[in-house]
Amino acid sequence: MTTVHDFEPTHFHTTIGSHEPALRVASGDTIRTWTVDSGGYDGNGEHITPGGNPQTGPFYLEGAEPGDTLRVRFHSIRPNRARGVTGAWVAPHTVDPHFVRRLGDGDGEDWWVLDLERGTAELENPPPGLESLGELPFEPMLGCFGVAPAQGQAISCATSGEHGGNMDYRGFRAGVTVDFPVFVEGGLFHLGDGHALQGDGEIVGTGIEVSMDVEFSLDLLKGKTIRWPRADDGTFVMAVGNARPLDQAIQHATTELLRLLEQDHGLDHRAGSALLGQCIRYDVGNVYDPAYAAVAKVEKALLERL
Amino acid sequence: MTTVHDFEPTHFHTTIGSHEPALRVASGDTIRTWTVDSGGYDGNGEHITPGGNPQTGPFYLEGAEPGDTLRVRFHSIRPNRARGVTGAWVAPHTVDPHFVRRLGDGDGEDWWVLDLERGTAELENPPPGLESLGELPFEPMLGCFGVAPAQGQAISCATSGEHGGNMDYRGFRAGVTVDFPVFVEGGLFHLGDGHALQGDGEIVGTGIEVSMDVEFSLDLLKGKTIRWPRADDGTFVMAVGNARPLDQAIQHATTELLRLLEQDHGLDHRAGSALLGQCIRYDVGNVYDPAYAAVAKVEKALLERL
């Protein structure tokens, strides 16, 4: 029997850190809650908290200690209002520096109408040229979530690291399991920054920013130590690296995937090299935030042969 | 009626430059030829030319002048011998610097048996742990191809740039069309460095290196000027950026994709921003070579709505 907590948030954090736990849960428990959007607007479009990817939580996982792994399983991530917003221009640092002058002033935003039944988004006032773009199917995800970092740090929800945070990876959707290293007692899981849809890279600085209803479970992997977030979407196992430049994010992710293959599948780094050389896949999470996110992954079907 | 040239190469180049044309062709002509592998070994396993991604060609496209675009359509890319080789270890620069000491000496190689009928590759002597990996399906591609660069340059086939070159992108397979800016008269198209299979990033420094039979056509897009290679695989239109760090490759590719949307689809950069923000996809070509390769792409089905 699974314990299900219906959690109504009343306070939000724009850093991920060792904040007062909002709720204590046991390994395996499920939490149903909601998140405001990146600007602090809730499902009624009310501005209830300052912007900056405000987080719901943190959730204290009983028994979690430094050196353990906290697993989150996202059961559902659903936009809970009918409008979302995106940036109007690709960010200057995602194009050639001399091309920045060819873009506009960088200001402004686009609003999107969200059809919660059909699961689609459509530009409210499409800029000239996109009048007939029409509906895009949702791919709801969370941009920013993770656990309290080590050493009493409180890290801005603008950025990311070993603890997760603002990874802005479009692959973090319902059905995905994400593991985090535990740095403090209880792990202290935070979540927020929902996107109804987002391109790779988050190059306009946003996905379709929207408040979300989220249902997830937390599990404790006692005694299992990892260094960077890992994930499983049913098809791939993944490791996430967060850093700038993207080259360094790639290095972190590749290294963690080699460790995963050793730890979970018994492959030493020679075998890991031979496998990944021809079979690794990289995804680009974001190339917008202070730390970029790279994902290294390999098919589970290949690992099942071994 | 298409003119088909059967071209038997006798000389190979390890730079891409303004070399003596090996064959002159008209726009629309098809060429059937073959390439040695990256080490200079041909379809019989004979070492016929020094290694370093030796190129077949160059092919002179009649009428091509600086400011035009040369289009290559790859009809088939097929391994023509039963063995290929890969590097044994992930490269030091693809993992965390402190992790390099955890890898082996970095030397050595793996040989793969290629079943040309079934289109599969299998490790000849799998390292411990991969004994049951079995067959991997081919995804034959060319790692290095492109046109002579401007200004009399002769650029090593180890690296890449606006002219193409050693992009090592696994998406460059049969069925794909790739466009290059023309920098010199005749364009001077070179090709080589076939891989029966390759992971994203080419992190062991190789794909499954093998000689190839290749059939392709060259078209002249007179008066069309582009800055970086572009491609079309039937599902996506793409722009390629080649540089280090990967961040800069991403900037080149994103910028060129915005230009493509303007030039080919009439979208100004405001509309391009709104579309790409939620719909762009990035692929990682290589993170091994002196210049890394990033691919920015967007679905053709979306563009057809506009």
Next chain:
Amino acid sequence: MTTVHDFEPTHFHTTIGSHEPALRVASGDTIRTWTVDSGGYDGNGEHITPGGNPQTGPFYLEGAEPGDTLRVRFHSIRPNRARGVTGAWVAPHTVDPHFVRRLGDGDGEDWWVLDLERGTAELENPPPGLESLGELPFEPMLGCFGVAPAQGQAISCATSGEHGGNMDYRGFRAGVTVDFPVFVEGGLFHLGDGHALQGDGEIVGTGIEVSMDVEFSLDLLKGKTIRWPRADDGTFVMAVGNARPLDQAIQHATTELLRLLEQDHGLDHRAGSALLGQCIRYDVGNVYDPAYAAVAKVEKALLERL
């Protein structure tokens, strides 16, 4: 008349954040205090607090509010014990990745004898080849100091940012004035991580780590807003950028120096460009820490002509 505070620290922080003020001072006040070394050892060689660049403070500057500038003037920075320690090997990320295997295991340390009278450091057990290196003159500096960052963040003393932090720049010595943006009430100035000597880049991961006696003053520049740390060493005015890659640190520093020229010397960016183009100097602070530090500077003698 200057108020002088003799401050005896009893508690140390390994993050820079909105910690309880250790002392409240008025603008212009002078503080005499001491710092433990990066490992938490004091002037008696006692391990009195956990390592990680533990900070003395924070000092609350009366009247300082977000948008102001906090100025620190370092009057003296003096090693207060006769031994210091350095890392034994250059860090893997400061050499070519393939060269890492040519270095040793990266472990170990060197101890240095400090002659506090003569102001010199000498290797206690020089590795073979350095037996006759002899004495090196001190150039005492602080590696890590700064103000509480915005938004309730608590940032690890391993890294740096707009708030200062672990910049590890050898130019931050006695006689230098450093300005910081104020992000929180009171500014909350922290200091620690003394080095008797350090090369550019801090490539072995340390300077000669030692506890210090420090005397400094804090001034409030009411209503003056800056974005990144700035400094004045009598000969140069400087702006500091902290980021990875070093390219981005250079961008931050160059931008802030252009702003400084406008704000303090009335030069618009056109004039700033003409001046800096031929007269800017860059220093490399560190290329070891999570964020690298670059310093952009220009001679005060040139500015005095204008």
Next chain:
Amino acid sequence: MTTVHDFEPTHFHTTIGSHEPALRVASGDTIRTWTVDSGGYDGNGEHITPGGNPQTGPFYLEGAEPGDTLRVRFHSIRPNRARGVTGAWVAPHTVDPHFVRRLGDGDGEDWWVLDLERGTAELENPPPGLESLGELPFEPMLGCFGVAPAQGQAISCATSGEHGGNMDYRGFRAGVTVDFPVFVEGGLFHLGDGHALQGDGEIVGTGIEVSMDVEFSLDLLKGKTIRWPRADDGTFVMAVGNARPLDQAIQHATTELLRLLEQDHGLDHRAGSALLGQCIRYDVGNVYDPAYAAVAKVEKALLERL
């Protein structure tokens, strides 16, 4: 007795490559010649060759073979006309991406009056704010010089690499000795791109561009193999790394300096680490060109103690 060649160039190259030798010289010979400026203008202000850092030479050093070292000693580098030109704006990639919009259009140039007697440069039409800047003393240098690269490459004079090229380092002045790896028979030394003055980084894309009279000698260091350019300015020995990002240039330079210490001074990398850790200095050559330049150096006075 030194052989002195007075060489009058008639042809210039905008790539560094295996071009027809312009003159053959023996080890120890001195050459007196001149260079056009980066735009192809000579000492009379005549436009005699296309721009792009056109090179005088190449000079064939008798006996030089791959694996040797070619040494150039610059005896004098003197502007030979009374006007030079600089870019008007700092380059977009040297400032924060969002700050690019705060700069002007990036176009335009400044002309400088050069007083060849006094050795000073003064803005012809100073932008507002710099009217009283007055004279700046020359520090004449060459921005682009080097030897033919391996493998038949011809590398654009816009960029740099192991072979030297467009390093744009202000430390390359008269009195300095620079060593290059020899990649082809005769080494094939090229030189050009004189700057009467240049800031660190070359952030406006130019120094004060001017034609030069140059006197230099070439020496053959038979059998000595190096990987990257090295230099000696009397006070420091140096190693140069050319790459992007600057982090990689730093890695190349640091690695080559460790090799230099081993090869020329018998210090293994453990001793090299201990020395460089506290004594290395870094200079920033350029952060403008396709490859950035970093210089790692250490005082000769320290090495003489060993």
